[in-house]
Amino acid sequence: MRPVLRRIAVAVVATWCISVSAQEFVVRDIRVEGVQRTEAGTVFSYLPIRVGDRFDSERGTQAIRALYASGLFKDVRLEVDGDVLVVIVDERPAISAIDLTGVTEFDKDQVLKSLRDVGLAEGRIFDRSLLERAEQELRRQYLSRGLYGVDVKTTVTPIERNRVNVSVAAIEGEISRIRSITFTGNSVFSESVLRSQMELSTPNWLSWYTKRDQYSRQKLSADLESVRSYYLNRGYLDFKIDSVQVSISQDKRDIFVSVNVSEGDRYIVSGVKLTGELLGLDEELQPLVDVKPGEVFSAERINAVAKRVTDRMSTLGYAFATANPNPEANREKREVAFTIVVDPGRRVYVRRVNIAGNNRTRDEVIRREVRQFESAWFDSDRVRLSRDRIDRLGFFESVTMETPAVPSAPDQVDVNVTVKERATGNIQIGAGYSSSEGLVLSGGIAQQNLFGSGNALSLEINTSKANRVIAIAHTDPYVTPEGISRSIEIFDRKSDLAKLGLSSVGYSTRGAGVVFGVPFTEYDRVFFGLRYENTTIDLTAFSPLRYVQYVEQFGEKSNSLALTTGWSRDDRDNLLVPTRGRYQRAFSEVGLPGLDLQYYRLNYQYQQFFPLFSRVTLAFNGEIGYGDGYSGDPYPFFKNYYVGGIGSVRGFETGSLGPRDVDESPLGGNRRLNFSLEAYVPIPGADRTLRALSFVDAGQVWGLEVRRDAAGNPIGDSRGRPVYDKEKLDLGNLRYSVGIGVAWISPLGPLKLSYAYPLNKKPEDRIQRFQFQIGTGF
Structure with missing residues (x-):
């Protein structure tokens, strides 16, 4: 109505203007009246009449319209004083x-910003229509959050100098909760089963966090599609939702949802065939059809067949291939046959690879990970591999790849890589706490993406009552264009096993190492390097005799030069929070002859990640290690493996499992086996690295054990010292635990909290159910 009234007013004024100015004249001067804040020059800038122009009724009408259109004035009049045009x-x-x-449901600053975006802000010209629009939008936002009883009122108060104060008052009321969700017409599946497919739910003890009991039309639509998919995936081809009723109580606090469905009959698949342009790939495409006659119809499986066909086509350059399943239902026999019509479309090649969002990271750092080349045929597998390789760099919060068609070129596409960078460097002075190590003071400089080059440089200073680390490291992932990497490290580490509750002994290691990595496939890399170490052993009067005997035989100080070799295979989709893929690593360390220590260590690690559901990831981790001396030298005890605590078998004290000395202090061992199975669930609304988890752990370490008599008493040699024998590897000694926990890559460093229950603890085991670690690696 307001625009109509405005046009009527303009017409009336224009008519009046024509009547008072029927006689044309030449404008000798223009006078502006009524302005308070607006400069006269601003009025002249909108006025289409200048001094010296001939004024008539048509030009008067144009002038009034132009001044109204500026939005600065609510009334405009033209008067004539002789040959002077007066603008009032x-x-x-x-x-x-x-x-x-x-307003408490929304951040006030965000609300003010939203008002400013629509033109309502301090210093702006007031427009009531904009205020009414903003009021309606604010009310709609409240409704989307379930506040159906909200009352939003706006008040405009005039003040001096032709200004107004705008007040927006909200009485939010209580959030409207879903009190019931009912289904009618269902007989195959119960109401509780159908409700379990929905995100919306009635209130429960977690509703304060999940807010699943707050009604939303969009959420309900998505939930109904989930219910529809549930039926279609179980054979009910004719399922449909007849009606949905949503009602609200009189006090607008309770919402009731009722869904009426028709289930129909359950169908069996009678056949699936591929037709269309198969490009001579019939024999290759047919194995992709894994739905067999006689199986229960599942829309999900049929669509998966179609997707596998289009994915295969897209690896051959047919980026826009389609495969449409067409059902042919026999309702009498309750059977359905599917004909999947394949249309490969045009074969396309990539015109250009575009990279966006990298404000710090150099283009070449991203581009060297891209395996889809320009001017080559499009290959969806290479596009997917490129995305995963870029994501595994660890420099970005998110990586997306799009393949839009090139306008006016039907046989070309572009590959658009968009990244969102994350902080990769920090200068840190901080503290953390570990249930096993106590207070950890740390500081250092670390940059995983130095000057955007992809190189990593770190200076680490980390100290606790049990471990001290001073280390500087540099990694160049591309020493050569072929992707050979080089890592250099200089370190000084000191460990006090007594303060970890393990043994009354400490040792410090100083040294340096260099490792080269050579890729030989997209996922595989071999490593080789050298590491020099100088180790000093610090004994006390209470040190276990095993360690005392070692020092008596080889001295407190030793030097070693170790050759390190290894192999890794990594096809995980993400470095920080993988949801699918596999990681394997084999590593060997051999103390070379000529110096004090001659030993070897062999390690193998296997990780597998499975996406169970849309939000649940199952992760398996297994590690095995073996070490020994050669040429008559014993295995150095400071190279021992330790099992127990976070990173191995939770619920047992850190490093406490395995053989013990005569004083019952853990000795560690030269053989290790541990594995775990974890289920990760991201916490809604939080950082993607914050996840809840449940786990099953198992592990043990075997080494040298004290020889004992039938009564369990230690047996000594002729000098009364304990005698040690190689412990038999018995899988019956494995320890198991189950529990729950939280994992988060926090600003202070990786964090893990766990509460575990040991399943087969022994009387000599040290139990620690709750464990956590923050600020140090694990």
């Missing part, structure tokens, strides 16, 4: 202040 205006008021009261 009534200014619209300006907004002096906007006050929000009662």
Whole structure:
């Protein structure tokens, strides 16, 4: 109505203007009256008449329209004083202040920003239509959050100098909760089963966090599609939702949802065949059809067949291939046959690879990970591999790849890589706490993406009552264009096993190492390097005799030069929070002859990640290690493996499992086996690295054990010292635990909390059910 009234008013004024100015004249001067804040020059800038122009009724009408269109005035009049044109205006008021009261559901700064975006802000010209629009939008936002009883009122108060104060007051009321969700017409599946397919639910003890009991039309539509998919995936081809009723109580606190469905009959697949342009790939495409006659119809499986066909086509350059399943139902026999019509479309090649979002990271750092080349045929597998390789760099919060068609070129596409960078460097002085190590003071400089080059440089200073680390490391992942990497490290580490509750002995190791990595496939890399170590052993009067005997035989100080070799295979989709893929690593360390220590260590690690559901990831981790001396030298005890605690078998004290000395202190061992199975669930609304988890752990370490008599007493040699024998590897000694926990890559460093229950603890085991670690690696 307001635009109509405005046009009528303009017409009336224009008519009046024509009547008072029927006699044309030449404008000798223009006078502006009624302005308070607006400069006269601003009025002249909108006025289409200048001094010296001939004034008539048509030009008067144009002038009034132009001044109204500026939005600065609510009334405009033209008068004639001889040959002087008088412009009389009534200014619209300006907004002096906007006050929000009662708004607690939204951040006030965000609300003010939203008002500013639509033109309502301090200093702006007040427009009531904009205020009404903003009021309706705010009310709609409240409704989307389940506040159906909200009352939003706006008040405009005039003040001096033609200004107004705008007040927006909200009485939010209580959030409307879903009190019931009912289904009618269902007989095959119970109401509780159908409700379990929905995100929306009635209130429960977690509703304060999940907010699943807050009604939303969009959420309900998505939930109904989930229910539809549930039926279609179980054979009910004719399933349909007849009606949906949503009602609200009189006090607008309770919402009731009722869904009426028709289930129909259950269908069996009678056959699936591929037709269309198969490009001579019939024998290759047919094995992709894994739905066999006689099986229960599943829309999900049929669509999966179609997707596998289009995915295979897209690896051959047919980026826009389609495979449409067409059902042919026999309702009498309750059977359905599917004909999947394949249309490969045009074969396309990639015109250009575009990279966006990398404000710090150099283009070449991203581009060297891209395996889809320009001017080559499009290959969806290479596009997917490129995305995973870029994501595994660990420099970005997110990586997306799009393949839009090139306008006016039907046989070309572009590959658009868009990244969102994350902080990869920090200067840190901080503290953490570990249930096993106590207070950990740390500081250092680390940059995983130095100057955007992809190189990593770190200076680490980390100290606790049990471990001290001073280390500097540099890694260049592309020493050569072929992707050979080089890592250099200089370190000084000191460990006090007594303060870990393990043994009354400490040792410090200083040294340096260099490792080269050579890729030989997209996923595989071999490593080789050298590491020099100088180790000093610190004994006390209470040190286990095993360690005392070692020092007596080889001295407190030793030097070693170790050759390190290894192999890794990594096809995980993400470095920080993988959801699918596999990681394997084999590593060997051999102390070379000529120095004090001659030993070897062999390690193998296997990780597998499975996406169970849309939000649940199952992760398996297994590790095995073996070490020994050669040429008559014993295995150095400071190279021992330790099992127990976070990273191995939770619920047992850190490093406490395995053989013990005569004083019952853990000795560790030269053989290790541990594995775990974890289920990760991301916490809604939080950082993607914050996840809840449940786990099953198992592990043990075997080494040298004290020889004992039938009564369990230690047996000594002729000098009364304990005698040690190689412990038999018995899988019956494995320890098991189950539990729950939380994992998060926090600003202070990786964090893990766990509460575990040991399943087969022995009397000599040290139990620690709750464990956590933050600020140090694990």
